[in-house]
Amino acid sequence: MHPLDATRALMEGLGSxxxxxxxxxxxxxxxCAPLDAAALDDMSGESERLAFxxxxxxxxxxxxxxxxxxxxxxxxxxxxxxxxxxxAVIGFRFAGDILGFTPEAEHAFGAEMLTRxxxxxxxxxxxxxxxxxxxxxxxxxxxxxxxELSASQDHIxxxxxxxxxxxxxxxLVSLAEAQERRGHVGPVFDLPTTxxxxxxxxxxxxETVSRAVSSFRKRGWIRLHGHxxxxxSDRNALACLAAGEGADAx
Amino acid sequence: MHPLDATRALMEGLGSxxxxxxxxxxxxxxxCAPLDAAALDDMSGESERLAFxxxxxxxxxxxxxxxxxxxxxxxxxxxxxxxxxxxAVIGFRFAGDILGFTPEAEHAFGAEMLTRxxxxxxxxxxxxxxxxxxxxxxxxxxxxxxxELSASQDHIxxxxxxxxxxxxxxxLVSLAEAQERRGHVGPVFDLPTTxxxxxxxxxxxxETVSRAVSSFRKRGWIRLHGHxxxxxSDRNALACLAAGEGADAx
DNA sequence: ACGCATGTTTGCTCTGGATCAAGAAGAAAC
DNA sequence: GTTTCTTCTTGATCCAGAGCAAACATGCGT
Numbered sequence: 001m002h003p004l005d006a007t008r009a010l011m012e013g014l015g016s017x018x019x020x021x022x023x024x025x026x027x028x029x030x031x032c033a034p035l036d037a038a039a040l041d042d043m044s045g046e047s048e049r050l051a052f053x054x055x056x057x058x059x060x061x062x063x064x065x066x067x068x069x070x071x072x073x074x075x076x077x078x079x080x081x082x083x084x085x086x087x088a089v090i091g092f093r094f095a096g097d098i099l100g101f102t103p104e105a106e107h108a109f110g111a112e113m114l115t116r117x118x119x120x121x122x123x124x125x126x127x128x129x130x131x132x133x134x135x136x137x138x139x140x141x142x143x144x145x146x147x148e149l150s151a152s153q154d155h156i157x158x159x160x161x162x163x164x165x166x167x168x169x170x171x172l173v174s175l176a177e178a179q180e181r182r183g184h185v186g187p188v189f190d191l192p193t194t195x196x197x198x199x200x201x202x203x204x205x206x207e208t209v210s211r212a213v214s215s216f217r218k219r220g221w222i223r224l225h226g227h228x229x230x231x232x233s234d235r236n237a238l239a240c241l242a243a244g245e246g247a248d249a250x
Numbered sequence: 251m252h253p254l255d256a257t258r259a260l261m262e263g264l265g266s267x268x269x270x271x272x273x274x275x276x277x278x279x280x281x282c283a284p285l286d287a288a289a290l291d292d293m294s295g296e297s298e299r300l301a302f303x304x305x306x307x308x309x310x311x312x313x314x315x316x317x318x319x320x321x322x323x324x325x326x327x328x329x330x331x332x333x334x335x336x337x338a339v340i341g342f343r344f345a346g347d348i349l350g351f352t353p354e355a356e357h358a359f360g361a362e363m364l365t366r367x368x369x370x371x372x373x374x375x376x377x378x379x380x381x382x383x384x385x386x387x388x389x390x391x392x393x394x395x396x397x398e399l400s401a402s403q404d405h406i407x408x409x410x411x412x413x414x415x416x417x418x419x420x421x422l423v424s425l426a427e428a429q430e431r432r433g434h435v436g437p438v439f440d441l442p443t444t445x446x447x448x449x450x451x452x453x454x455x456x457e458t459v460s461r462a463v464s465s466f467r468k469r470g471w472i473r474l475h476g477h478x479x480x481x482x483s484d485r486n487a488l489a490c491l492a493a494g495e496g497a498d499a500x
Numbered sequence: 501a502c503g504c505a506t507g508t509t510t511g512c513t514c515t516g517g518a519t520c521a522a523g524a525a526g527a528a529a530c
Numbered sequence: 531g532t533t534t535c536t537t538c539t540t541g542a543t544c545c546a547g548a549g550c551a552a553a554c555a556t557g558c559g560t
Binding site: 083086148157244 | 330332333334336338340351352353354358359381385388389391392393395396397398399400402403405406407409410411450451452453493494495
């Protein structure tokens with residue numbers, strides 16, 4: 001399961017040279033990966049690069065959807081506000097992920113940075129033009145959407161049928177995989193989300209998330225390094241719990 | 251919210267003459283709607299029409315994804331089996347909906363008929379050819395995917411933050427809307443799903459679904475007609491509850 | 501019409517996670 | 531360094547919904 005990492009599949013289809021979008025300016029964005037040199041050249045003039053601080057909103061729910069964004073550095077949170085004022089986190093996004101693409105006139109959710117970072121912004125009408133000029137790019141979007149849909153369905157399963165600890169374990173493993181896929185090495189990962197964010201994503205309260213994390217810590221499965229570092233010492237145990245295989249080591 | 255009705259948006263964009271796919275043989279499928287006469291002609295030879303009985307599987311999780319299906323009559327259920335054997339219903343589909351489109355080699359979920367019905371089957375490689383010949387069709391798929399993604403996110407919100415009664419109310423309203431969008435008139439709707447199906451879709455047990463339904467019945471919001479007929483007598487009350495506006499009529 | 505299978509309702513108990521409350525630990529500001 | 535703010539942890543209680551069990555419908559096959 002990879003509920004928070006929609007581009008996993010996008011990456012898989014690519015050679016390693018374009019595996020992560022570390023240099024949007026040098027035109028190796030995930031989105032642009034299938035384009036040849038000429039097309040990339042065409043594309044390059046169309047996009048702007050923007051820097052954001054922690055907590056800055058990239059776009060807000062209800063904003064006119066005039067742009068499409070590629071997150072080039074950092075981590076972001078996607079949030080949706082319900083009519084009654086409750087807020088929910090519907091996902092997290094990392095470097096290389098595409099944000100805010102929709103055929104609708106308005107963004108159905110907002111995106112906020114969890115860390116400082118940079119974003120590559122493209123005018124939507126220009127993107128549509130690019131689609132017409134380079135159909136392979138539209139195909140890429142379609143594949144990505146189907147993958148993301150599949151990830152959403154995994155998340156739906158998790159919310160509907162998994163216990164609190166199973167969900168938190170799945171989240172941690174998923175987070176680690178997402179960071180590794182983007183070149184992270186070593187057992188200590190960034191955890192730039194608050195307990196409240198995780199809770200709102202997993203359909204739990206922040207206290208329940210905290211209790212699950214404490215429980216993992218007491219079992220020796222994880223170690224915390226300050227407020228934003230986490231070490232998965234027994235990743236296998238977490239993965240087993242996440243897969244619903246509570247106790248099968250006899 | 252319309253968690254179980256992914257083609258809602260597909261329909262909205264169309265003139266009424268092609269609003270529902272009642273005659274796949276006569277080439278008015280939702281999928282084919284944006285095609286002109288020549289393209290439709292091209293398409294018609296490529297598809298097969300199949301009839302299914304209640305409970306028949308259209309395809310199973312893990313099957314090679316060699317075909318794409320359009321449900322032309324009846325209602326189907328999409329299910330996914332978890333590694334530990336638990337089953338979850340991830341959605342319902344109606345006439346006009348597309349089933350089983352994926353860039354993967356295997357179907358990630360299974361589809362079973364809840365009623366008798368018919369399905370229009372298209373070879374996936376032929377569909378890819380059609381995409382190349384008629385790019386507008388690929389665009390249609392993309393739009394549909396984005397819409398479906400948005401519906402999934404709604405469902406994620408519902409699972410994460412709504413109470414049992416709110417979820418059941420939302421489901422009933424959504425079901426009614428889906429049937430009306432397909433030409434249904436009158437206050438009595440088909441409810442071909444069992445309580446267990448609804449529960450597995452909403453992340454609840456069948457008993458909890460039954461209790462919610464009974465509670466609505468006692469409040470006079472719905473009436474049951476046999477096991478598969480339901481009348482929404484006070485649809486507004488259900489809709490308010492579904493929207494999280496528990497009590498705001500002062 | 502009868503019997504059987506499948507699905508539904510309802511009652512009861514129990515538990516996982518929500519909720520409320522208080523403190524502890526980091527991080528940032530001065 | 532100290533203060534202050536935010537986030538995290540932990541404890542205690544409560545309740546929505548799960549789980550179990552026992553009738554109760556509905557509809558199908560014969």
